[in-house]
Amino acid sequence: MDSHDLDLDHDSVYDGLLGGDASQWAFGTDFEDPLAGVDTTIPAGVDGAVLAAYCLMLGDDALVYAHRLSEWTSNAPDLEDDIALANISLDLLGQARLLLARAAAADPSVVPVLPDGSPVPPEDALAFFRDESAFRNVRYVEAPNGDFGVTIARLLLFSTHRLALLQRLAASVDPVLAAIAAKGVKEVTYHRDYAGRWFVTLARGTEESRRRLVAGLATVWPMYAELTRCSDVEARAAEQAFGVDPATVGDEVDAVVEHVLATAGIERPDVPASGTGPLGRTGRHSEAMGRLLAEMQVVARAHPLGKW
Amino acid sequence: MAATVTDPEMPMLTLVDLGVLRDVDESGDRVTVTITPTYSGCPAMATMRDDLVHALQDAGYDEVDVKVSLSPAWSSDWITEHGRDRLRAHGLSAPGPAPTGPIPLTLAPVRRAIDCPRCGSADVRLTSEFGPTACKAMYQCSTCLEPFEHVKEI
Structure with a gap:
């Protein structure tokens, strides 16, 4: 038997991607299932279809926001923030991968059907081969990045909300979702601290940085309300004790945001919430979503068999 | 054998030093290794998996399974004393x-x-x-x- 020199194995950055079949490198790391070896049995009292729909919501929030944040790569104000935003994006992408895989395991019918012989694993099929109306992320995460002030304001509200959700989901009756959430808590804690610190820094910085932050907060504030509206799926997920009604974390999020605003010396924006009822959660997205998906999906869709 | 495989990003650490290698179950020429991801999006996981498979195949196991365990989530507390010495020795x-209990917002x-x-x-x-x-x-x-x-x- 040939023996492997692990140092030589690492000589090419593509080796880890190639896996078994070098002709199909576009899809994956050959680590086919991020939930390999995890018991994905659906717990008693949980409806697999609702569990899948709920995991798509949490997973799509992470996936779409990860894509948006990745647009900062090579464009951030300085190298440290370039790397920070890319790392936050990577953490969210990892959460998305696990959540989409959980959705596919709970209800395989949510996964788009691909041509025979396609090597695309379920979580990639969900990410790259669903149409806009099948995505369940909130509109809040699909909106364009804007400047750094908008980005920091958006990240503060998003990560505060997601951290509160994940903390509760760590007690989900679905052990897989509970484990994904518990892991995510550690990551999102760093995201919230990053956003909170920059929020205070920009607020207390120059007139220009403060002006941009205030404008950024006014931009994202009306959209934030959507995160706290409970869709039918989330209500059923909460009833079945594997999910959380997002409205119930509102006060907790508000207390954290109030603390940041007070520290920063910034007034709570006096602007009404935009839209009513669940928007993105029912597949009704904004204009920005189509463009985002076009960029994210174009290569995968052109090559559904992963070879060219 | 599995204990000799190193982290691709921090090669001064073995997967044991890092606390990523959770379990090895051996039966005949078949072996099942359980690892846990450090961060959800850590791209080194695929390389660790491949390296484990290669190392164990080289050691004579015909069938090598690598399983992922998500719970409990990895903690930096699991880096061994030996691993900490190795980190310091490499700069x-x-x-x-690791923090425990309620999660404070850290603005400073x-x-x-x-x-x-x-x-x-x-x-x-x-x-x-x-x-x-x-x-x-x-x-x-x-x-x-x-x-x-x-x-x-x-």
């Missing part, structure tokens, strides 16, 4: 105790009681909470002026 700063820069791994000075400053890999923060020593990486507490 990296080892993590302090994080203060960690750490020393420069090169000159030992405690006069160091955080340059970024995010570094070249998901698990590291960036520091600079104010005494010897060298930048260094600190493995974060999670």
Whole structure:
């Protein structure tokens, strides 16, 4: 038997991607299932279809926001923030991968059907081969990045909300979702601290940085309300004790945001919430979503068999 | 054999040093290895999996299964004492105790009681909470002026 020199194995950055079949490198790391070896049995009292729909919501929030944040790569104000935003994006992408895989395991019918012989694993099929109306992320995460002030304001509200959700989901009756959430808590804690610190820094910085932050907060504030509206799926997920009604974390999020605003010396924006009822959660997205998906999906869709 | 495989990003550490290798179950020429991801999006996981498969095949196992365990989530507390010594010997700063209990919002820069791994000075400053890999923060020593990486507490 040939023996492997692990140092030589690492000589090419593509080796880890190639896996078994070098002709199909576009899809994956050959680590086919991020939930390999995890018991994905659906717990008693949980409806697999609702569990899948709920995991798509949490997973799509992470996936779409990860894509948006990745647009900062090579464009951030300085190298440290370039790397920070890319790392936050990577953490969210990892959460998305696990959540989409959980959705596919709970209800395989949510996964788009691909041509025979396609090597695309379920979580990639969900990410790259669903149409806009099948995505369940909130509109809040699909909106364009804007400047750094908008980005920091958006990240503060998003990560505060997601951290509160994940903390509760760590007690989900679905052990897989509970484990994904518990892991995510550690990551999102760093995201919230990053956003909170920059929020205070920009607020207390120059007139220009403060002006941009205030404008950024006014931009994202009306959209934030959507995160706290409970869709039918989330209500059923909460009833079945594997999910959380997002409205119930509102006060907790508000207390954290109030603390940041007070520290920063910034007034709570006096602007009404935009839209009513669940928007993105029912597949009704904004204009920005189509463009985002076009960029994210174009290569995968052109090559559904992963070879060219 | 599985214990000799190293982390592709921090090759001074074995998967045991890092606390990623959770279980090895051997039966005849079949072996099942359980690992846990450090961060959800850590791209090193695929390489670790491939390296484990290669190392164990080289050791004569015909069938090698690598399973992922998500719970409990990895903690930097699982880096062994030997692993911490290895980090320091290679110019990296080892993590302090991972936080437990309620999660406070930290608006001031994080203060960690750490020393420069090169000159030992405690006069160091955080340059970024995010570094070249998901698990590291960036520091600079104010005494010897060298930048260094600190493995974060999670």
